[in-house]
Amino acid sequence: MxxxxxxxxxxxxxxxxxxxxxxxxxxxxxxxxxxxxxxxxxxxxxxxxxxxxxxxxxxxxxxxxxxxxxxxxxxxxxxxxxxxxxxxxxxxxxxxxxxxxxxxxxxxxxxxxxxxxxxxxxxxxxxxxxxxxxxxxxxxxxxxxxxxxxxxxxxxxxxxxxxxxxxxxxCGLATGAGTVLRVLRPEPGSSIAVFGLGAVGMAAIMASRIARCDTIIGIDPNPRRHALALELGVTEVLSPDSVDDIGRHVRRATGGGVDYAVESVGSEAVIRQAMSSLTSPGVCATLGLRGGRNPITIDQTHLLSGRTLTGVIEGDADPHIFLPELAAFWRDGRFxxxxxxxxxxxxxxxxxxxxxxxxxxxxxxxxxx
Ligand SMILES: [Zn+2]
Ligand SMILES: [Zn+2]
Known part of the structure:
Protein backbone atom coordinates (compact mmCIF):
# COMPACT_ATOMS: atom_id res chain seq x y z
CA MET A 1 0.00 0.00 0.00
CA CYS A 171 14.79 18.21 20.86
CA GLY A 172 14.86 21.82 22.08
CA LEU A 173 13.13 21.28 25.41
CA ALA A 174 15.04 18.07 26.20
CA THR A 175 18.25 19.93 25.34
CA GLY A 176 17.66 22.72 27.86
CA ALA A 177 16.07 20.59 30.56
CA GLY A 178 18.43 17.64 30.13
CA THR A 179 21.46 19.90 30.46
CA VAL A 180 20.19 21.07 33.85
CA LEU A 181 18.66 17.86 35.21
CA ARG A 182 21.02 15.29 33.66
CA VAL A 183 24.36 17.05 33.23
CA LEU A 184 24.72 20.00 35.63
CA ARG A 185 22.46 18.49 38.33
CA PRO A 186 22.36 21.63 40.54
CA GLU A 187 21.94 21.04 44.25
CA PRO A 188 18.78 22.55 45.82
CA GLY A 189 19.53 26.15 46.78
CA SER A 190 22.24 26.67 44.17
CA SER A 191 22.47 29.47 41.61
CA ILE A 192 22.35 29.34 37.83
CA ALA A 193 22.52 31.81 34.94
CA VAL A 194 20.84 31.06 31.61
CA PHE A 195 22.19 32.89 28.56
CA GLY A 196 19.71 33.11 25.69
CA LEU A 197 15.99 32.92 26.41
CA GLY A 198 14.79 30.91 23.43
CA ALA A 199 13.05 27.56 23.87
CA VAL A 200 16.26 25.87 25.04
CA GLY A 201 16.92 28.59 27.62
CA MET A 202 13.30 28.65 28.81
CA ALA A 203 13.43 24.86 29.25
CA ALA A 204 16.63 25.28 31.28
CA ILE A 205 14.82 27.82 33.48
CA MET A 206 11.84 25.53 34.06
CA ALA A 207 14.23 22.67 34.88
CA SER A 208 16.20 24.90 37.28
CA ARG A 209 12.94 25.50 39.16
CA ILE A 210 12.28 21.76 39.24
CA ALA A 211 15.83 21.32 40.64
CA ARG A 212 14.97 23.96 43.30
CA CYS A 213 17.69 26.47 42.39
CA ASP A 214 17.27 29.59 44.56
CA THR A 215 18.83 32.07 42.16
CA ILE A 216 18.00 31.85 38.44
CA ILE A 217 19.28 34.70 36.26
CA GLY A 218 18.07 34.99 32.65
CA ILE A 219 20.06 37.00 30.09
CA ASP A 220 18.72 38.02 26.67
CA PRO A 221 18.67 41.26 24.65
CA ASN A 222 15.02 40.72 23.58
CA PRO A 223 12.79 42.52 26.15
CA ARG A 224 9.75 40.51 25.02
CA ARG A 225 11.40 37.43 26.52
CA HIS A 226 11.90 38.96 29.96
CA ALA A 227 8.30 38.91 31.22
CA LEU A 228 7.87 35.28 30.19
CA ALA A 229 11.15 34.28 31.85
CA LEU A 230 10.00 35.96 35.08
CA GLU A 231 6.70 34.10 34.86
CA LEU A 232 8.60 30.82 34.47
CA GLY A 233 10.68 31.45 37.57
CA VAL A 234 13.80 33.51 36.94
CA THR A 235 14.72 35.72 39.88
CA GLU A 236 16.41 38.39 37.72
CA VAL A 237 16.54 39.22 34.02
CA LEU A 238 19.39 41.10 32.39
CA SER A 239 19.84 42.60 28.96
CA PRO A 240 23.36 42.80 27.53
CA ASP A 241 22.22 46.09 25.93
CA SER A 242 21.76 47.75 29.33
CA VAL A 243 24.47 46.02 31.40
CA ASP A 244 28.05 46.70 30.27
CA ASP A 245 29.78 43.74 31.85
CA ILE A 246 27.35 40.86 32.42
CA GLY A 247 29.95 38.71 34.17
CA ARG A 248 30.86 41.39 36.69
CA HIS A 249 27.17 42.20 37.28
CA VAL A 250 26.34 38.54 37.96
CA ARG A 251 29.34 38.10 40.26
CA ARG A 252 28.32 41.17 42.28
CA ALA A 253 24.64 40.22 42.40
CA THR A 254 25.41 36.72 43.66
CA GLY A 255 28.31 37.42 46.00
CA GLY A 256 30.99 35.86 43.81
CA GLY A 257 29.30 34.25 40.82
CA VAL A 258 26.78 31.56 39.95
CA ASP A 259 27.39 27.86 40.53
CA TYR A 260 26.17 26.94 37.03
CA ALA A 261 25.64 28.58 33.65
CA VAL A 262 23.74 27.38 30.59
CA GLU A 263 24.80 29.04 27.35
CA SER A 264 22.35 28.49 24.48
CA VAL A 265 23.67 31.06 21.98
CA GLY A 266 26.97 29.53 20.88
CA SER A 267 28.88 32.73 20.18
CA GLU A 268 32.34 33.29 21.59
CA ALA A 269 31.24 36.55 23.26
CA VAL A 270 28.37 34.88 25.12
CA ILE A 271 30.43 31.84 26.11
CA ARG A 272 33.01 34.19 27.62
CA GLN A 273 30.29 36.13 29.48
CA ALA A 274 28.93 32.86 30.84
CA MET A 275 32.38 31.71 31.98
CA SER A 276 33.06 35.03 33.69
CA SER A 277 29.72 34.79 35.55
CA LEU A 278 30.77 31.59 37.34
CA THR A 279 31.92 31.24 40.90
CA SER A 280 34.87 28.98 41.71
CA PRO A 281 34.39 26.11 41.21
CA GLY A 282 31.52 26.34 38.75
CA VAL A 283 30.33 24.70 35.55
CA CYS A 284 29.20 26.24 32.26
CA ALA A 285 27.45 24.12 29.63
CA THR A 286 27.44 25.41 26.04
CA LEU A 287 24.61 24.20 23.80
CA GLY A 288 24.15 26.62 20.90
CA LEU A 289 24.86 25.00 17.53
CA ARG A 290 26.31 27.41 15.00
CA GLY A 291 26.93 24.96 12.14
CA GLY A 292 30.44 24.34 10.87
CA ARG A 293 33.55 25.27 12.79
CA ASN A 294 33.18 27.67 15.71
CA PRO A 295 36.57 28.30 17.37
CA ILE A 296 36.52 30.09 20.72
CA THR A 297 39.24 31.43 22.99
CA ILE A 298 38.95 31.06 26.77
CA ASP A 299 41.30 32.64 29.29
CA GLN A 300 43.04 29.73 31.03
CA THR A 301 42.69 31.54 34.36
CA HIS A 302 38.94 30.91 34.15
CA LEU A 303 39.66 27.18 34.25
CA LEU A 304 42.48 27.08 36.82
CA SER A 305 40.12 27.86 39.68
CA GLY A 306 38.11 24.74 39.09
CA ARG A 307 35.75 26.21 36.52
CA THR A 308 34.58 23.82 33.83
CA LEU A 309 33.35 24.50 30.30
CA THR A 310 31.49 21.55 28.85
CA GLY A 311 29.33 21.02 25.79
CA VAL A 312 26.07 19.08 25.65
CA ILE A 313 24.03 17.73 22.74
CA GLU A 314 20.36 16.78 23.09
CA GLY A 315 20.55 17.17 26.87
CA ASP A 316 22.72 14.01 27.08
CA ALA A 317 19.45 12.17 27.75
CA ASP A 318 17.87 8.95 26.47
CA PRO A 319 14.56 9.98 24.84
CA HIS A 320 12.88 6.75 25.98
CA ILE A 321 13.53 7.66 29.62
CA PHE A 322 13.68 11.44 29.68
CA LEU A 323 10.79 12.46 27.39
CA PRO A 324 8.15 10.66 29.51
CA GLU A 325 9.68 12.30 32.60
CA LEU A 326 9.42 15.76 31.02
CA ALA A 327 5.86 15.04 29.89
CA ALA A 328 4.97 14.07 33.48
CA PHE A 329 6.44 17.36 34.79
CA TRP A 330 4.35 19.15 32.14
CA ARG A 331 1.17 17.31 33.14
CA ASP A 332 1.84 18.25 36.78
CA GLY A 333 2.20 21.95 35.89
CA ARG A 334 5.94 22.11 36.59
CA PHE A 335 7.10 22.29 32.96
ZN1 LIG B 1 16.65 20.60 17.40
ZN1 LIG C 1 24.75 4.12 19.34
Whole structure:
Protein backbone atom coordinates (compact mmCIF):
# COMPACT_ATOMS: atom_id res chain seq x y z
CA MET A 1 0.00 0.00 0.00
CA UNK A 2 1.36 3.43 -0.85
CA UNK A 3 0.49 6.48 1.17
CA UNK A 4 0.70 10.11 0.17
CA UNK A 5 1.85 12.75 2.64
CA UNK A 6 1.95 16.53 2.47
CA UNK A 7 5.51 17.57 3.18
CA UNK A 8 7.53 20.79 3.16
CA UNK A 9 10.44 20.09 0.82
CA UNK A 10 13.76 21.97 0.77
CA UNK A 11 15.05 21.96 -2.82
CA UNK A 12 17.76 24.59 -2.56
CA UNK A 13 19.68 26.00 0.40
CA UNK A 14 18.37 29.41 1.37
CA UNK A 15 15.14 28.99 -0.64
CA UNK A 16 11.71 28.73 1.04
CA UNK A 17 10.31 25.26 1.77
CA UNK A 18 7.55 24.19 -0.61
CA UNK A 19 4.63 22.05 0.47
CA UNK A 20 4.09 19.17 -1.97
CA UNK A 21 2.83 15.60 -2.04
CA UNK A 22 5.38 12.87 -1.35
CA UNK A 23 4.88 9.12 -1.50
CA UNK A 24 5.65 6.97 1.55
CA UNK A 25 6.50 3.40 0.53
CA UNK A 26 5.96 0.14 2.44
CA UNK A 27 7.24 0.05 6.05
CA UNK A 28 10.28 -2.02 7.04
CA UNK A 29 9.81 -4.43 9.98
CA UNK A 30 11.25 -2.01 12.58
CA UNK A 31 9.51 1.10 11.23
CA UNK A 32 6.56 3.05 12.55
CA UNK A 33 4.32 5.35 10.55
CA UNK A 34 3.28 8.39 12.60
CA UNK A 35 0.50 10.75 11.57
CA UNK A 36 1.96 14.06 12.68
CA UNK A 37 -0.24 16.37 14.75
CA UNK A 38 2.38 19.01 15.50
CA UNK A 39 6.03 19.76 14.81
CA UNK A 40 8.23 22.37 16.42
CA UNK A 41 10.67 24.50 14.48
CA UNK A 42 14.16 24.21 15.96
CA UNK A 43 17.09 26.46 15.07
CA UNK A 44 18.91 23.40 13.70
CA UNK A 45 16.21 23.25 10.98
CA UNK A 46 17.01 26.85 10.07
CA UNK A 47 20.75 26.09 10.10
CA UNK A 48 20.18 23.10 7.78
CA UNK A 49 17.85 25.04 5.47
CA UNK A 50 20.59 27.62 5.06
CA UNK A 51 23.16 24.93 4.19
CA UNK A 52 24.92 24.66 7.57
CA UNK A 53 24.34 20.89 7.94
CA UNK A 54 25.20 18.60 5.00
CA UNK A 55 21.89 16.79 4.38
CA UNK A 56 21.45 15.96 0.66
CA UNK A 57 18.63 17.71 -1.24
CA UNK A 58 15.77 17.61 -1.92
CA UNK A 59 14.97 16.93 1.71
CA UNK A 60 12.26 17.16 4.32
CA UNK A 61 13.44 18.77 7.56
CA UNK A 62 11.61 18.95 10.90
CA UNK A 63 12.74 17.03 13.97
CA UNK A 64 10.36 17.91 16.78
CA UNK A 65 7.42 15.81 15.65
CA UNK A 66 4.55 14.40 17.69
CA UNK A 67 1.42 12.60 16.63
CA UNK A 68 -0.43 9.32 16.59
CA UNK A 69 0.86 5.92 15.47
CA UNK A 70 -0.86 5.04 12.18
CA UNK A 71 0.90 1.76 11.34
CA UNK A 72 3.64 -0.43 12.84
CA UNK A 73 6.14 -2.73 11.12
CA UNK A 74 6.04 -6.48 11.76
CA UNK A 75 8.80 -6.54 14.40
CA UNK A 76 7.67 -3.53 16.46
CA UNK A 77 6.67 -4.38 19.99
CA UNK A 78 5.50 -1.98 22.68
CA UNK A 79 3.77 0.53 20.41
CA UNK A 80 0.36 0.19 18.83
CA UNK A 81 -1.78 1.97 16.28
CA UNK A 82 -3.49 4.89 18.01
CA UNK A 83 -0.75 5.55 20.58
CA UNK A 84 0.12 9.22 21.13
CA UNK A 85 3.85 9.62 20.62
CA UNK A 86 6.72 12.08 20.50
CA UNK A 87 9.70 11.39 18.24
CA UNK A 88 13.23 11.85 19.55
CA UNK A 89 16.58 11.87 17.74
CA UNK A 90 17.79 8.55 16.33
CA UNK A 91 20.53 6.40 17.87
CA UNK A 92 21.72 2.85 17.16
CA UNK A 93 20.89 1.58 20.69
CA UNK A 94 23.82 -0.89 20.44
CA UNK A 95 27.13 1.04 20.50
CA UNK A 96 29.11 1.58 23.69
CA UNK A 97 27.60 5.00 24.40
CA UNK A 98 24.06 3.88 23.64
CA UNK A 99 24.47 0.84 25.90
CA UNK A 100 25.54 3.03 28.80
CA UNK A 101 22.51 5.29 28.46
CA UNK A 102 24.12 8.12 26.49
CA UNK A 103 22.56 7.83 23.00
CA UNK A 104 23.13 11.56 22.27
CA UNK A 105 26.76 10.50 21.82
CA UNK A 106 25.90 7.46 19.69
CA UNK A 107 28.91 6.63 17.52
CA UNK A 108 26.53 6.50 14.54
CA UNK A 109 24.73 9.76 15.39
CA UNK A 110 25.69 11.57 12.17
CA UNK A 111 24.67 8.88 9.63
CA UNK A 112 21.45 8.13 11.53
CA UNK A 113 20.36 11.77 11.89
CA UNK A 114 21.91 13.78 9.05
CA UNK A 115 22.38 11.42 6.08
CA UNK A 116 18.87 11.84 4.65
CA UNK A 117 18.41 8.10 4.15
CA UNK A 118 17.85 4.85 6.03
CA UNK A 119 21.08 3.07 7.10
CA UNK A 120 20.90 1.00 3.88
CA UNK A 121 20.88 4.17 1.74
CA UNK A 122 17.23 4.02 0.66
CA UNK A 123 14.83 6.92 1.09
CA UNK A 124 11.58 6.95 3.08
CA UNK A 125 9.95 9.44 0.68
CA UNK A 126 9.85 9.82 -3.09
CA UNK A 127 8.11 12.21 -5.42
CA UNK A 128 5.41 11.16 -7.89
CA UNK A 129 7.99 10.21 -10.53
CA UNK A 130 9.87 7.86 -8.18
CA UNK A 131 12.83 10.17 -7.47
CA UNK A 132 13.97 10.07 -3.84
CA UNK A 133 13.12 12.90 -1.46
CA UNK A 134 15.51 12.68 1.48
CA UNK A 135 14.05 12.02 4.91
CA UNK A 136 15.29 10.47 8.18
CA UNK A 137 16.37 13.94 9.38
CA UNK A 138 16.93 13.22 13.09
CA UNK A 139 15.24 9.90 12.37
CA UNK A 140 11.98 11.56 11.37
CA UNK A 141 11.71 14.51 8.88
CA UNK A 142 8.50 15.65 10.50
CA UNK A 143 7.64 18.70 8.37
CA UNK A 144 5.31 16.13 6.85
CA UNK A 145 1.82 14.86 7.61
CA UNK A 146 3.16 11.28 7.69
CA UNK A 147 6.56 10.30 9.09
CA UNK A 148 8.50 7.03 8.99
CA UNK A 149 10.44 6.56 12.22
CA UNK A 150 11.50 3.45 14.12
CA UNK A 151 11.12 1.88 17.53
CA UNK A 152 14.57 3.33 18.29
CA UNK A 153 13.19 6.86 18.56
CA UNK A 154 9.39 6.82 18.84
CA UNK A 155 8.33 7.33 22.47
CA UNK A 156 4.82 6.91 23.87
CA UNK A 157 3.44 9.96 25.67
CA UNK A 158 1.73 9.62 29.02
CA UNK A 159 -1.95 10.56 29.29
CA UNK A 160 -2.82 14.15 30.05
CA UNK A 161 -0.54 16.18 27.77
CA UNK A 162 -1.68 17.75 24.48
CA UNK A 163 -0.09 15.62 21.76
CA UNK A 164 -0.07 18.43 19.18
CA UNK A 165 2.25 20.55 21.36
CA UNK A 166 4.52 17.74 22.57
CA UNK A 167 7.02 17.58 19.67
CA UNK A 168 9.52 20.13 21.07
CA UNK A 169 10.06 17.83 24.06
CA UNK A 170 12.02 15.69 21.58
CA CYS A 171 14.79 18.21 20.86
CA GLY A 172 14.86 21.82 22.08
CA LEU A 173 13.13 21.28 25.41
CA ALA A 174 15.04 18.07 26.20
CA THR A 175 18.25 19.93 25.34
CA GLY A 176 17.66 22.72 27.86
CA ALA A 177 16.07 20.59 30.56
CA GLY A 178 18.43 17.64 30.13
CA THR A 179 21.46 19.90 30.46
CA VAL A 180 20.19 21.07 33.85
CA LEU A 181 18.66 17.86 35.21
CA ARG A 182 21.02 15.29 33.66
CA VAL A 183 24.36 17.05 33.23
CA LEU A 184 24.72 20.00 35.63
CA ARG A 185 22.46 18.49 38.33
CA PRO A 186 22.36 21.63 40.54
CA GLU A 187 21.94 21.04 44.25
CA PRO A 188 18.78 22.55 45.82
CA GLY A 189 19.53 26.15 46.78
CA SER A 190 22.24 26.67 44.17
CA SER A 191 22.47 29.47 41.61
CA ILE A 192 22.35 29.34 37.83
CA ALA A 193 22.52 31.81 34.94
CA VAL A 194 20.84 31.06 31.61
CA PHE A 195 22.19 32.89 28.56
CA GLY A 196 19.71 33.11 25.69
CA LEU A 197 15.99 32.92 26.41
CA GLY A 198 14.79 30.91 23.43
CA ALA A 199 13.05 27.56 23.87
CA VAL A 200 16.26 25.87 25.04
CA GLY A 201 16.92 28.59 27.62
CA MET A 202 13.30 28.65 28.81
CA ALA A 203 13.43 24.86 29.25
CA ALA A 204 16.63 25.28 31.28
CA ILE A 205 14.82 27.82 33.48
CA MET A 206 11.84 25.53 34.06
CA ALA A 207 14.23 22.67 34.88
CA SER A 208 16.20 24.90 37.28
CA ARG A 209 12.94 25.50 39.16
CA ILE A 210 12.28 21.76 39.24
CA ALA A 211 15.83 21.32 40.64
CA ARG A 212 14.97 23.96 43.30
CA CYS A 213 17.69 26.47 42.39
CA ASP A 214 17.27 29.59 44.56
CA THR A 215 18.83 32.07 42.16
CA ILE A 216 18.00 31.85 38.44
CA ILE A 217 19.28 34.70 36.26
CA GLY A 218 18.07 34.99 32.65
CA ILE A 219 20.06 37.00 30.09
CA ASP A 220 18.72 38.02 26.67
CA PRO A 221 18.67 41.26 24.65
CA ASN A 222 15.02 40.72 23.58
CA PRO A 223 12.79 42.52 26.15
CA ARG A 224 9.75 40.51 25.02
CA ARG A 225 11.40 37.43 26.52
CA HIS A 226 11.90 38.96 29.96
CA ALA A 227 8.30 38.91 31.22
CA LEU A 228 7.87 35.28 30.19
CA ALA A 229 11.15 34.28 31.85
CA LEU A 230 10.00 35.96 35.08
CA GLU A 231 6.70 34.10 34.86
CA LEU A 232 8.60 30.82 34.47
CA GLY A 233 10.68 31.45 37.57
CA VAL A 234 13.80 33.51 36.94
CA THR A 235 14.72 35.72 39.88
CA GLU A 236 16.41 38.39 37.72
CA VAL A 237 16.54 39.22 34.02
CA LEU A 238 19.39 41.10 32.39
CA SER A 239 19.84 42.60 28.96
CA PRO A 240 23.36 42.80 27.53
CA ASP A 241 22.22 46.09 25.93
CA SER A 242 21.76 47.75 29.33
CA VAL A 243 24.47 46.02 31.40
CA ASP A 244 28.05 46.70 30.27
CA ASP A 245 29.78 43.74 31.85
CA ILE A 246 27.35 40.86 32.42
CA GLY A 247 29.95 38.71 34.17
CA ARG A 248 30.86 41.39 36.69
CA HIS A 249 27.17 42.20 37.28
CA VAL A 250 26.34 38.54 37.96
CA ARG A 251 29.34 38.10 40.26
CA ARG A 252 28.32 41.17 42.28
CA ALA A 253 24.64 40.22 42.40
CA THR A 254 25.41 36.72 43.66
CA GLY A 255 28.31 37.42 46.00
CA GLY A 256 30.99 35.86 43.81
CA GLY A 257 29.30 34.25 40.82
CA VAL A 258 26.78 31.56 39.95
CA ASP A 259 27.39 27.86 40.53
CA TYR A 260 26.17 26.94 37.03
CA ALA A 261 25.64 28.58 33.65
CA VAL A 262 23.74 27.38 30.59
CA GLU A 263 24.80 29.04 27.35
CA SER A 264 22.35 28.49 24.48
CA VAL A 265 23.67 31.06 21.98
CA GLY A 266 26.97 29.53 20.88
CA SER A 267 28.88 32.73 20.18
CA GLU A 268 32.34 33.29 21.59
CA ALA A 269 31.24 36.55 23.26
CA VAL A 270 28.37 34.88 25.12
CA ILE A 271 30.43 31.84 26.11
CA ARG A 272 33.01 34.19 27.62
CA GLN A 273 30.29 36.13 29.48
CA ALA A 274 28.93 32.86 30.84
CA MET A 275 32.38 31.71 31.98
CA SER A 276 33.06 35.03 33.69
CA SER A 277 29.72 34.79 35.55
CA LEU A 278 30.77 31.59 37.34
CA THR A 279 31.92 31.24 40.90
CA SER A 280 34.87 28.98 41.71
CA PRO A 281 34.39 26.11 41.21
CA GLY A 282 31.52 26.34 38.75
CA VAL A 283 30.33 24.70 35.55
CA CYS A 284 29.20 26.24 32.26
CA ALA A 285 27.45 24.12 29.63
CA THR A 286 27.44 25.41 26.04
CA LEU A 287 24.61 24.20 23.80
CA GLY A 288 24.15 26.62 20.90
CA LEU A 289 24.86 25.00 17.53
CA ARG A 290 26.31 27.41 15.00
CA GLY A 291 26.93 24.96 12.14
CA GLY A 292 30.44 24.34 10.87
CA ARG A 293 33.55 25.27 12.79
CA ASN A 294 33.18 27.67 15.71
CA PRO A 295 36.57 28.30 17.37
CA ILE A 296 36.52 30.09 20.72
CA THR A 297 39.24 31.43 22.99
CA ILE A 298 38.95 31.06 26.77
CA ASP A 299 41.30 32.64 29.29
CA GLN A 300 43.04 29.73 31.03
CA THR A 301 42.69 31.54 34.36
CA HIS A 302 38.94 30.91 34.15
CA LEU A 303 39.66 27.18 34.25
CA LEU A 304 42.48 27.08 36.82
CA SER A 305 40.12 27.86 39.68
CA GLY A 306 38.11 24.74 39.09
CA ARG A 307 35.75 26.21 36.52
CA THR A 308 34.58 23.82 33.83
CA LEU A 309 33.35 24.50 30.30
CA THR A 310 31.49 21.55 28.85
CA GLY A 311 29.33 21.02 25.79
CA VAL A 312 26.07 19.08 25.65
CA ILE A 313 24.03 17.73 22.74
CA GLU A 314 20.36 16.78 23.09
CA GLY A 315 20.55 17.17 26.87
CA ASP A 316 22.72 14.01 27.08
CA ALA A 317 19.45 12.17 27.75
CA ASP A 318 17.87 8.95 26.47
CA PRO A 319 14.56 9.98 24.84
CA HIS A 320 12.88 6.75 25.98
CA ILE A 321 13.53 7.66 29.62
CA PHE A 322 13.68 11.44 29.68
CA LEU A 323 10.79 12.46 27.39
CA PRO A 324 8.15 10.66 29.51
CA GLU A 325 9.68 12.30 32.60
CA LEU A 326 9.42 15.76 31.02
CA ALA A 327 5.86 15.04 29.89
CA ALA A 328 4.97 14.07 33.48
CA PHE A 329 6.44 17.36 34.79
CA TRP A 330 4.35 19.15 32.14
CA ARG A 331 1.17 17.31 33.14
CA ASP A 332 1.84 18.25 36.78
CA GLY A 333 2.20 21.95 35.89
CA ARG A 334 5.94 22.11 36.59
CA PHE A 335 7.10 22.29 32.96
CA UNK A 336 4.48 24.50 31.25
CA UNK A 337 5.35 23.97 27.58
CA UNK A 338 2.16 25.72 26.47
CA UNK A 339 3.40 29.05 27.90
CA UNK A 340 6.35 29.19 25.52
CA UNK A 341 4.53 27.83 22.45
CA UNK A 342 2.91 29.67 19.51
CA UNK A 343 1.05 27.54 16.97
CA UNK A 344 0.78 28.04 13.21
CA UNK A 345 -1.16 25.89 10.71
CA UNK A 346 1.25 23.79 8.62
CA UNK A 347 0.23 25.78 5.49
CA UNK A 348 1.55 28.94 7.20
CA UNK A 349 5.06 27.62 7.68
CA UNK A 350 6.59 30.64 5.93
CA UNK A 351 4.98 32.90 8.55
CA UNK A 352 6.26 30.61 11.30
CA UNK A 353 9.81 30.64 9.93
CA UNK A 354 9.70 34.44 9.69
CA UNK A 355 8.47 34.72 13.29
CA UNK A 356 11.19 32.34 14.53
CA UNK A 357 13.94 34.14 12.62
CA UNK A 358 12.76 37.54 13.92
CA UNK A 359 12.64 36.25 17.52
CA UNK A 360 8.93 37.07 17.78
CA UNK A 361 8.05 33.66 19.20
CA UNK A 362 9.91 31.41 21.62
CA UNK A 363 8.81 28.06 20.15
CA UNK A 364 6.77 27.83 16.98
CA UNK A 365 4.79 24.64 16.45
CA UNK A 366 3.21 23.80 13.08
CA UNK A 367 -0.09 21.98 13.54
CA UNK A 368 -1.87 19.60 11.19
CA UNK A 369 -5.66 19.11 10.97
ZN1 LIG B 1 24.75 4.12 19.34
ZN1 LIG C 1 16.65 20.60 17.40
Missing amino acids: TRVARAAVLREHGAPLRIQSVVVPELRPDEILVRIRGVGICHTDLTAAAGGVPIPLPAVLGHEGSGVVAEVGSSVVGLRVGDSVVIGFDSCRTCRNCRRGRPAYCTRFAPLNYSGTRPDGTSVFHDGSGKPVHGNWFGQSSFSSLVVATDRNVVRLPEGVPVELAGPLG PVEKITSTFPFDKLDDAFTAVTAGEVVKAVLTFD
